[in-house]
Amino acid sequence: MKNIYFKENNKIRELVKKIEALNIAYKTLEPPPEIIKDLLGKSLLKSALYSARIEGNPLSLAEVGERSLEKNSKSLHQKEVANLLSAYLFVNSKNAPKMFSKNLILKLHQLVMKNIFSQAGSFRSEPSAIFNQAGIAVYLAPSPKLINGLIDELILFANQKSVPVLAKSAVIQFAFEKIHPFLDGNGRVGRLLSAFILFKAGYSYLSSSLEEYINENKLQYYEALEPSKDAGGFVEFYLQALLQTAKKNFSKINADNTKTEGNDLLPRRKEILLIIKDHPDCSFDFISRRFSSVNPKTLHYDLKKLQDSGFVIKIGRTRGALYRAKN
Missing domain, CATH: 1.10.10.10 (Winged helix-like DNA-binding domain superfamily/Winged helix DNA-binding domain)
Incomplete structure (x- = not known):
């Protein structure tokens, strides 16, 4: 991509090495399908909730669950989490497309903004900016006329096999935020696009609920997103988030696997x-x-x-x- 770059350094290489080692270790565990299904179900709900909380949704994990989301569809906050859960389930399913595409981006926005935003599934046709908490514009998004061309560049980058997948999933989120193709929902869709890349590469079980770490380190997350072109700082933050999430998920799977093979036999x-x-x-x-x-x-x-x-x-x-x- 012309306007986005990052330079691989020793820290990035070390983080990638540790994440890949955990992924290999996970595959040797051979956890039973029921453990995988249970972990993924809980993790995707967390991903949905914490992705919404990053954007200011006040709901807590204790307040949400699949049943309560269905019953409280009139609540805007519940709708946000329910929509995100649908989107994360889609990304981690067999129904997800094989390739990163414009249709995927629009589909995810449609799922995320369903019954919330009138322009769900459509790129913006007016100027946009990112504002800080004081209401001051800190970033002016590209003109609407440039969006389709910038998205095409992003798609070409995403489908390049020569780019290491872990760094790619981070750069895509960074670049998508800079393109800012929608009037609302860019952060949520950007995180879903990263999740899609990881799922297709076989990292979904270790990366599930990555959004929880981001929510807990929201200040660093937004600081890493600030530079207009250099994605290096964000790649480092993202890989650190991925490593900590992978360690947590691996420990959980390993503990459940050991328990299943012990007194609580299947x-x-x-x-x-x-x-x-x-x-x-x-x-x-x-x-x-x-x-x-x-x-x-x-x-x-x-x-x-x-x-x-x-x-x-x-x-x-x-x-x-x-x-x-x-x-």
Whole structure:
């Protein structure tokens, strides 16, 4: 992009290295689908809430939940969070587009501003500026005539495979704020675009609820967004936010995974363990006959987890291997 730049430095490289290491470690955990689903559901609600709070929404986590959002649709603050939740669910779903595009940007704005803003899903056609708390204009946005061209540049940058994805997700948010293509909702859509980039690159579980960190460090966030062209400071802030969020999410997943494999075994694994206790030295075929509707690969995975957790011993290595409960 012509008007936006950043120079990779040692700090950025170190942050990227740590985040990538956590992502690799996460993949080796192989958490069960139910743990992933639970974490992602809670994290996306947090992303929606804290993205709204960054913009001044007063609701707290205790005040929102999917049910309350549905029941209190007349409240503007509830609508804001409900709309954002819909947008984050869309970004993290199979229905999300494969490529970063103008249609994606307009779709996200439409979701975010639904029943809130009359020009939802449309670029602005009038001048705009960013004001500080004193009401003083601190940044004049580009002319409406330039918006489509600047967005096209952003799309080209976003779809470049040569740009490292973690830095790319930060620069996109920074550049989008500078383009300021909408009269309202630019910050919320910008954060969603970063989330989209991370989801497509396989970082969604570690980056979920990144907005909570940003909300807690709002002053630094806005200070990092201030320079008009140099995105370096914002990239550093964003990667630090991503690293802290990734550490938090990894610890949560690891703890839940350990708990699941301990006394709180998943129902099917608990049943498998009971079968092995009742029938010492039983074969895989014997166990699989009790779970005819379950994929054999899933049963092998369950047995491996029971072994890893110290509940079961495998005797032999061939197809004739037997399983015995560990005393």
